[in-house]
Amino acid sequence: xxxxxxxxxxxxxxxxxxxxxxxxxxxxxxxxxxxxxxxxxxxxxxxxxxxxxxxxxxxxxxxxxxxxxxxxxxxxxxxxxxxxxxxxxxxxxxxxxxxxxxxxxxxxxxxxxxxxxxxxxxxxxxxxxxxxxxxxxxxxxxxxxxxxxxxxxxxxxxxxxxxxxxxxxxxxxxxxxxxxxxxxxxxxxxxxxxxxxxxxxxxxxxxxxxxxxxxxxxxxxxxxxxxxxxxxxxxxxxxxxxxxxxxxxxxxxxxxxxxxxxxxxxxxxxxxxxxxxxxxxxxxxxxxxxxxxxxxxxxxxxxxxxxxxxxxxxxxxxxxxxxxxxxxxxxxxxxxxxxxxxxxxxxxxxxxxxxx
Numbered sequence: 001x002x003x004x005x006x007x008x009x010x011x012x013x014x015x016x017x018x019x020x021x022x023x024x025x026x027x028x029x030x031x032x033x034x035x036x037x038x039x040x041x042x043x044x045x046x047x048x049x050x051x052x053x054x055x056x057x058x059x060x061x062x063x064x065x066x067x068x069x070x071x072x073x074x075x076x077x078x079x080x081x082x083x084x085x086x087x088x089x090x091x092x093x094x095x096x097x098x099x100x101x102x103x104x105x106x107x108x109x110x111x112x113x114x115x116x117x118x119x120x121x122x123x124x125x126x127x128x129x130x131x132x133x134x135x136x137x138x139x140x141x142x143x144x145x146x147x148x149x150x151x152x153x154x155x156x157x158x159x160x161x162x163x164x165x166x167x168x169x170x171x172x173x174x175x176x177x178x179x180x181x182x183x184x185x186x187x188x189x190x191x192x193x194x195x196x197x198x199x200x201x202x203x204x205x206x207x208x209x210x211x212x213x214x215x216x217x218x219x220x221x222x223x224x225x226x227x228x229x230x231x232x233x234x235x236x237x238x239x240x241x242x243x244x245x246x247x248x249x250x251x252x253x254x255x256x257x258x259x260x261x262x263x264x265x266x267x268x269x270x271x272x273x274x275x276x277x278x279x280x281x282x283x284x285x286x287x288x289x290x291x292x293x294x295x296x297x298x299x300x301x302x303x304x305x306x307x308x309x310x311x312x313x314x315x316x317x318x319x320x321x322x323x324x325x326x327x328x329x330x331x332x333x334x335x336x337x338x339x340x341x342x343x344x345x346x347x348x349x350x351x352x353x354x355x356x
Contacts (some may be wrong), residue, residue: 042081043320044085050088058108059337064340080128082129083096092156120135121155138164170213180209230252231254253270279303288319338352
């Protein structure tokens with residue numbers, strides 16, 4: 001009788017241990033996801049326990065692998081061959097190529113490395129080779145190559161101090177929203193052989209209350225408080241490749257028929273409507289729109305997938321989406337394994353890549 005009870009107790013303990021969440025150790029499979037970020041050729045996901053997962057170029061894995069252990073992270077950002085994460089204490093970490101440390105050298109940093117420790121940051125956003133962050137006082141900081149002022153900065157440098165900002169985007173053009181819902185913009189870039197330099201943020205709206213912004217390879221998008229979509233091309237020129245925002249160099253409302261709650265863009269656009277369905281449009285040469293087709297360009301919002309989606313991320317030529325149950329979907333270009341489905345096959349429809 002005692003032996004039987006002992007065996008039952010032992011089985012119960014083993015089952016309990018086997019089903020416990022893997023805290024503080026390397027998990028074998030990606031479970032529930034709470035945040036996503038698509039980079040140029042790699043992708044990141046944040047699980048429910050604050051661990052960062054990665055896959056794609058230079059990760060040496062075609063499926064998600066856990067890359068952090070022991071530090072609880074709350075935000076992530078994927079750039080051009082490098083990654084940035086914000087921990088629960090407000091410290092910024094970085095790894096990969098284009099990571100600029102205090103040594104002043106551009107080098108590949110294999111493991112997540114803390115680059116700040118005295119400033120409490122609350123928000124990060126990653127561009128192709130530089131990053132932006134907001135501290136707890138609403139100031140914007142920047143670092144990387146090229147820094148928006150045209151100078152390399154090896155550690156975050158403060159670029160604003162007289163206004164509180166609540167959101168930032170480090171895209172082809174830098175965008176920020178202040179606490180009044182106004183958009184600010186600045187950049188340093190060469191376009192059509194011309195230099196376009198704005199070293200400090202310049203306010204470009206004052207009569208629209210905007211709550212979300214997204215900047216990509218060539219044009220910018222924003223959502224107002226009512227879910228209306230606004231778009232603009234920051235230079236006063238015709239954008240022949242994009243019929244949606246031709247000659248609109250200030251935010252202009254478009255696509256009146258639909259309202260959205262979240263948006264992300266690169267050379268294509270992903271958006272979530274008020275019913276939590278995914279819509280997409282833009283470049284579609286490798287299926288990054290997710291419509292089930294391969295075409296040069298889709299110029300109108302197309303419903304891609306119905307469901308309870310809460311986040312989307314577009315970068316390079318691939319797409320990520322996350323639903324409210326922590327399921328993760330990907331589609332588009334997959335030449336470096338950035339979709340995380342274990343292959344290098346491009347997909348023109350969303351596929352789920354984690355088990356929840």
